[in-house]
Amino acid sequence: MIQLQELKVGERYEVQPKDFHRRFIGKVHELNGNSVLFKVENYDNCDQKRITADKLVEVDALDVKVPIRNTYFFS
Incomplete structure (x- = not known):
């Protein structure tokens, strides 16, 4: 689990x-105490009604699972 102090805008x-x-998948837009405001980049169609037009979603810090790192794969 990721702790709030490890999250970076x-x-x-x-x-x-x-x-x-x-x-x-989203980028941290703002940190607010125990909640985090995300700018959503990628989501499943079944959750489309939960994403607002500005694509900003506020979640609990405990809902953050893993960081997305830039990795490259060459075959």
Whole structure:
């Protein structure tokens, strides 16, 4: 589990909010105490109604699962 002090504005994370069916990927937009405001980049269609037009979603800090790192794979 990621602790709030490890989260950084502008970093990408995989997030699983309680009221979402699937995880989404987003960038931290703002840190607010125990909640985090994310700018959603990628989400599943089944959660489309939960994403607002500005694609900002506020979640509990405990809903943040893993950081998304830039990795490259060459075959």
